[in-house]
Amino acid sequence: MTGQERKPVGRPRSARADEAIIDAVLELLATGNTADALSMEAVAATAGVGKATIYRRWPNKEALIVDAVISMKGPVPAVRGRSVRDDLVALLTRVGLHTDGRATRIIACLLPELQRNAAMHGCYQAIIEPRREVMREVLRRGVGTGELRADLDIELALALLSGPMITQNVLRWNPKLAAGGLAERVVDAVLQGIACRTGPAEASS
Amino acid sequence: MTGQERKPVGRPRSARADEAIIDAVLELLATGNTADALSMEAVAATAGVGKATIYRRWPNKEALIVDAVISMKGPVPAVRGRSVRDDLVALLTRVGLHTDGRATRIIACLLPELQRNAAMHGCYQAIIEPRREVMREVLRRGVGTGELRADLDIELALALLSGPMITQNVLRWNPKLAAGGLAERVVDAVLQGIACRTGPAEASS
Amino acid sequence: MTGQERKPVGRPRSARADEAIIDAVLELLATGNTADALSMEAVAATAGVGKATIYRRWPNKEALIVDAVISMKGPVPAVRGRSVRDDLVALLTRVGLHTDGRATRIIACLLPELQRNAAMHGCYQAIIEPRREVMREVLRRGVGTGELRADLDIELALALLSGPMITQNVLRWNPKLAAGGLAERVVDAVLQGIACRTGPAEASS
Amino acid sequence: MTGQERKPVGRPRSARADEAIIDAVLELLATGNTADALSMEAVAATAGVGKATIYRRWPNKEALIVDAVISMKGPVPAVRGRSVRDDLVALLTRVGLHTDGRATRIIACLLPELQRNAAMHGCYQAIIEPRREVMREVLRRGVGTGELRADLDIELALALLSGPMITQNVLRWNPKLAAGGLAERVVDAVLQGIACRTGPAEASS
DNA sequence: CGTTAATCGAGACGGTACGTCCTGTCTTCGG
DNA sequence: CCGAAGACAGGACGTACCGTCTCGATTAACG
Numbered sequence: 062m063t064g065q066e067r068k069p070v071g072r073p074r075s076a077r078a079d080e081a082i083i084d085a086v087l088e089l090l091a092t093g094n095t096a097d098a099l100s101m102e103a104v105a106a107t108a109g110v111g112k113a114t115i116y117r118r119w120p121n122k123e124a125l126i127v128d129a130v131i132s133m134k135g136p137v138p139a140v141r142g143r144s145v146r147d148d149l150v151a152l153l154t155r156v157g158l159h160t161d162g163r164a165t166r167i168i169a170c171l172l173p174e175l176q177r178n179a180a181m182h183g184c185y186q187a188i189i190e191p192r193r194e195v196m197r198e199v200l201r202r203g204v205g206t207g208e209l210r211a212d213l214d215i216e217l218a219l220a221l222l223s224g225p226m227i228t229q230n231v232l233r234w235n236p237k238l239a240a241g242g243l244a245e246r247v248v249d250a251v252l253q254g255i256a257c258r259t260g261p262a263e264a265s266s
Numbered sequence: 267m268t269g270q271e272r273k274p275v276g277r278p279r280s281a282r283a284d285e286a287i288i289d290a291v292l293e294l295l296a297t298g299n300t301a302d303a304l305s306m307e308a309v310a311a312t313a314g315v316g317k318a319t320i321y322r323r324w325p326n327k328e329a330l331i332v333d334a335v336i337s338m339k340g341p342v343p344a345v346r347g348r349s350v351r352d353d354l355v356a357l358l359t360r361v362g363l364h365t366d367g368r369a370t371r372i373i374a375c376l377l378p379e380l381q382r383n384a385a386m387h388g389c390y391q392a393i394i395e396p397r398r399e400v401m402r403e404v405l406r407r408g409v410g411t412g413e414l415r416a417d418l419d420i421e422l423a424l425a426l427l428s429g430p431m432i433t434q435n436v437l438r439w440n441p442k443l444a445a446g447g448l449a450e451r452v453v454d455a456v457l458q459g460i461a462c463r464t465g466p467a468e469a470s471s
Numbered sequence: 472m473t474g475q476e477r478k479p480v481g482r483p484r485s486a487r488a489d490e491a492i493i494d495a496v497l498e499l500l501a502t503g504n505t506a507d508a509l510s511m512e513a514v515a516a517t518a519g520v521g522k523a524t525i526y527r528r529w530p531n532k533e534a535l536i537v538d539a540v541i542s543m544k545g546p547v548p549a550v551r552g553r554s555v556r557d558d559l560v561a562l563l564t565r566v567g568l569h570t571d572g573r574a575t576r577i578i579a580c581l582l583p584e585l586q587r588n589a590a591m592h593g594c595y596q597a598i599i600e601p602r603r604e605v606m607r608e609v610l611r612r613g614v615g616t617g618e619l620r621a622d623l624d625i626e627l628a629l630a631l632l633s634g635p636m637i638t639q640n641v642l643r644w645n646p647k648l649a650a651g652g653l654a655e656r657v658v659d660a661v662l663q664g665i666a667c668r669t670g671p672a673e674a675s676s
Numbered sequence: 677m678t679g680q681e682r683k684p685v686g687r688p689r690s691a692r693a694d695e696a697i698i699d700a701v702l703e704l705l706a707t708g709n710t711a712d713a714l715s716m717e718a719v720a721a722t723a724g725v726g727k728a729t730i731y732r733r734w735p736n737k738e739a740l741i742v743d744a745v746i747s748m749k750g751p752v753p754a755v756r757g758r759s760v761r762d763d764l765v766a767l768l769t770r771v772g773l774h775t776d777g778r779a780t781r782i783i784a785c786l787l788p789e790l791q792r793n794a795a796m797h798g799c800y801q802a803i804i805e806p807r808r809e810v811m812r813e814v815l816r817r818g819v820g821t822g823e824l825r826a827d828l829d830i831e832l833a834l835a836l837l838s839g840p841m842i843t844q845n846v847l848r849w850n851p852k853l854a855a856g857g858l859a860e861r862v863v864d865a866v867l868q869g870i871a872c873r874t875g876p877a878e879a880s881s
Numbered sequence: 882c883g884t885t886a887a888t889c890g891a892g893a894c895g896g897t898a899c900g901t902c903c904t905g906t907c908t909t910c911g912g
Numbered sequence: 913c914c915g916a917a918g919a920c921a922g923g924a925c926g927t928a929c930c931g932t933c934t935c936g937a938t939t940a941a942c943g
Contacts, residue, residue, distance in 0.1 A: 071913020072912075078915080097302040100903060111916045116905065210462050216442045217451055218460050224439075225429030234429075237421045246422055254459025255423050257415050276892030277934040283894080305924055316895040321926065481918030482908045488920080507712040510898055521921040526900065620872050626852045627861055628870050634840030634849075644839075647831045656832055664869025665833050667825050686887025687939045693889080715929060726890045731931065882943100889938065899927080907920065912913105 350408035555613035
């Protein structure tokens with residue numbers, strides 16, 4: 062009565078083909094320039110696979126790229142929970158998904174596509190949002206423990222912390238900012254603020 | 267007296283064609299989805315111009331897009347110089363180049379190329395860097411007047427301020443953050459910090 | 472057992488496309504004015520075929536036209552062998568490849584290329600030369616049977632017979648010469664000569 | 677009252693430009709492959725002339741080519757009038773307009789255009805027809821003197837004589853036929869016929 | 882001797898076609 | 913039924929000419 066899943070008949074799909082295709086996509090994304098510069102024919106040739114084998118699994122180029130990117134996601138980072146500052150530094154340090162440079166390069170070339178292309182939101186949901194949720198958790202805990210202001214806008218804080226890291230680490234925005242230790246400096250600055258504590262504070266009110 | 271430039275011979279290039287082409291590119295960029303989804307043939311057709319007329323002016327699609335985007339740049343915003351906070355709010359409010367929505371939409375679809383594509387760096391140089399320089403100036407002035415900490419890392423502060431605005435205003439990162447008044451909130455939070463002033467010890471008691 | 476030919480892999484080429492393309496070329500050649508007035512895009516559109524499908528089969532326009540023309544060739548005409556005169560008349564009558572008027576029109580617009588264009592010599596080899604060989608055979612037989620002079624230069628005779636027919640029937644040289652029955656009159660005149668039999672001395676008396 | 681010709685005002689047209697253009701056309705026709713392979717831009721560049729200067733004189737490419745070809749025509753050959761045979765040989769020897777090889781090469785690449793292209797008939801009228809008329813004259817004289825049959829069809833005879841020469845000398849039809857002395861052999865064969873005088877003549881009746 | 886007006890070279894203009902490449906679908910084999 | 917191989921219709925690429933058009937600069941004859 063269930064009968065919803067047809068028993069597969071004939072030759073089963075090759076797992077090796079799946080891997081080869083995803084690998085080829087990631088390789089070409091890392092090598093190439095843009096997302097649309099990636100051609101399905103190149104993917105098929107690199108993977109040693111027929112084009113139909115790709116289209117049997119993914120409906121179009123976008124869906125394939127989304128899946129390829131999602132396949133890169135590592136485990137959601139855990140935090141030690143000792144202090145809010147340490148946890149935030151730990152999380153921001155891993156904004157570039159892996160230590161793997163290839164992943165960073167790939168995500169960089171897809172970030173803006175993320176907004177235009179509805180299909181790409183799959184990437185966002187699968188990879189980025191979970192990590193943001195962990196950070197929200199840490200921030201809420203900080204408010205609870207009194208490490209952070211009681212009236213803190215969690216989403217604003219999220220933007221303050223992740224914004225600089227994304228523009229800097231992923232988009233490589235400012236070459237003058239050394240990448241090393243950036244997470245620490247950002248966290249500290251956001252925690253303490255940049256205004257002068259002792260000086261003419263009234264000027265900024 | 268300089269006489270270095272060759273006197274132009276033959277029929278001069280039509281200024282109307284220039285305009286029509288740039289207009290067509292901007293229109294199609296705003297309408298379309300991606301930068302490479304823009305086709306030169308569509309540009310020619312929309313502009314009512316032969317393809318050769320485009321290729322006579324720009325060597326390829328990228329160069330054309332770069333020039334079209336640069337053509338959108340308004341004047342570099344001036345600051346009133348009353349207080350650092352006011353100036354920063356004013357600058358960040360205009361991160362989305364114009365109030366013009368089209369420009370924002372276009373720049374959003376081009377940000378990916380900006381990093382990957384060497385040719386696109388022309389946009390960066392022409393549009394973004396001048397605005398960043400204005401902000402550096404304001405920050406340096408703030409250090410001088412004592413409104414900002416004496417040991418402030420200017421580039422870091424730049425990243426703290428512009429990072430959230432870019433990810434939020436241009437990439438439309440977080441739908442939960444209302445765009446209105448964001449600049450003000452970001453500036454205030456970065457100036458004051460998000461940590462609890464009274465210290466964690468008190469908070470935990 | 473020869474096994475020299477590689478077994479074909481992948482989807483085989485469509486025979487319908489071949490036909491449609493050749494048909495389109497012949498139609499456009501008959502309709503149009505010149506060989507180069509024929510545009511590949513028109514061929515593709517008329518045949519309902521992508522341009523790539525044409526270029527997959529022929530490297531360029533010339534090769535395509537050559538094959539299209541060759542495809543028109545009917546069977547090499549047979550001769551009855553009763554008398555040399557009858558056979559020659561029969562052969563010359565069919566100089567315009569078919570009774571088909573289209574073929575004649577097409578071949579007429581291609582004769583120029585035939586000499587200049589090395590690629591076009593394929594047409595010559597495939598169509599014209601076999602027919603000339605049949606005529607040579609008839610002439611040699613005539614020498615054997617004594618119907619033709621023993622010292623006859625076969626190639627010269629070939630030129631005497633085919634030359635007028637080509638210039639007249641194919642190039643439409645002289646509107647004053649009725650095309651009907653021309654083959655007969657040419658053969659008779661070439662066989663008998665146009666000089667006065669009784670000699671110039673008598674004629675002048 | 678006549679006033680048909682407006683007195684020319686302004687700068688008169690340059691005769692040097694005319695020459696240079698015609699020269700360039702002939703040169704490119706002789707060098708190139710086909711009539712349409714000749715590009716107006718190449719003509720202008722070769723002649724060192726602006727394109728407008730060409731189009732001011734000729735309405736299109738065809739008209740220009742026609743005039744260029746006509747400009748090659750030498751004087752209509754005169755005949756000595758001694759014997760019909762000698763005159764015919766003399767005329768046929770000069771079928772290739774000049775001894776100039778370039779002219780022959782050019783006319784060869786234009787001959788078939790002659791039929792398709794209405795505009796090209798100007799060439800025919802200006803160059804070929806006068807020569808044919810001379811030959812008709814000779815043939816009529818031969819009939820009068822009794823050198824040729826009294827019932828000779830002049831147009832047929834014209835075809836018999838010029839046909840082989842055109843196909844052979846201009847279209848380079850048959851490489852086995854030595855070009856040298858061909859005119860003589862053709863004339864003799866056409867005068868005497870190729871049938872056996874003494875043999876089974878009845879076979880050809 | 883200056884005005885006038887057509888011509889000159891140069892080359893940009895809107896188009897059309899070229900031959901190449903890629904997309905997403907299809908059609909054949911052999912496994 | 914899946915797999916590779918590759919053909920299919922369609923469409924964009926960047927180039928080359930077409931025949932027309934605009935430039936500033938010549939170059940004569942007219943006034």
